[in-house]
């Protein structure tokens with residue numbers, strides 16, 4: 001079965017075409033600058049890259065361009081009809097979706113309803129779903145929610161200490177994000193340790209531009225660092241993570257408008273805000289090696305927060321098989337992994353510097369020292385493969401029900 005995985009942003013569509021169940025990537029690409037004066041598609045297949053520039057009016061046009069590129073003259077498909085299923089990344093599934101689902105009008109209405117909670121993400125995700133439905137109306141489509149893996153978080157962990165009616169009226173609670181990645185690396189870690197997927201107790205640490213951590217008990221999320229929105233928790237590229245909310249009142253009293261505070265917390269803070277230079281960990285590590293103090297401070301604050309969360313989640317879990325690093329920083333930044341795990345012998349966590357240095361560039365393996373009671377693993381994430389897998393399973397069951 002050929003499955004197309006789509007991740008639709010406000011002005012971009014990322015796509016990957018898979019041969020399932022082998023999870024072989026046939027081709028992948030990115031349509032960008034949709035709705036701007038000059039857009040582009042970058043299409044990768046075999047070892048080739050093709051780039052086309054031109055205006056792309058809207059997502060429907062972008063989706064049509066993807067299908068044309070996949071099936072046109074030099075395309076990898078004889079016809080777009082070879083695509084048997086489409087899997088969409090959807091950020092917010094509220095409390096309703098505990099797993100991936102076949103998209104129906106009811107599902108679309110719910111995604112629309114949850115746009116309130118994810119105004120920057122759900123609307124473009126929906127636009128992508130509608131564009132795909134327009135282009136391939138007979139192909140089943142599946143929604144995979146970033147929040148779904150966290151549906152198992154207990155009330156004690158998702159309830160904020162705000163007046164309870166705010167939860168009842170507005171759904172204000174912890175939802176968590178990056179769920180597809182946390183689930184993927186927790187399952188992979190279980191395989192690596194020879195444990196069943198519902199046997200592993202671990203802490204998953206996703207460090208990309210957005211960063212989050214999850215406490216996974218017997219394969220299920222029981223707490224996670226992001227909250228109602230992706231702002232809470234770890235220090236991120238440009239987001240604050242946890243901080244005293246009274247800072248906002250203090251700044252509001254000094255003339256900061258709500259919109260500028262939103263921008264400040266989400267776009268101007270984190271690694272960028274502290275360093276004053278960049279949100280890119282590679283550059284910050286370089287600057288820090290050259291003696292730039294603010295870059296060094298940004299990295300220190302970033303690592304300290306991760307370490308604090310490891311301690312918190314170790315307490316929440318009570319036992320621990322593994323700490324699992326993933327995401328661009330988690331998979332590559334050797335000094336970050338070393339600092340985040342330093343001084344954690346008290347929790348049975350110790351890493352081996354030589355192994356740590358080897359585990360870069362999408363290599364998968366253990367970096368813990370032989371004395372470490374807890375495995376420390378690096379697992380490259382693959383959210384697209386997880387979406388392709390969910391889509392394949394759902395569509396296959398639908399077309400040949402299990403007797």
Ligand code: ADP
Nearest residue numbers: 207208209210279280281282327328329332333
């Ligand atoms: P996204 O959340 O956008 O998917 P990624 O998972 O690609 O982001 O992570 C991006 C982050 O990973 C950036 O901060 C980048 O600097 C960092 N990164 C990528 N490669 C390296 C590397 N070799 N060393 C340190 N950091 C890296």
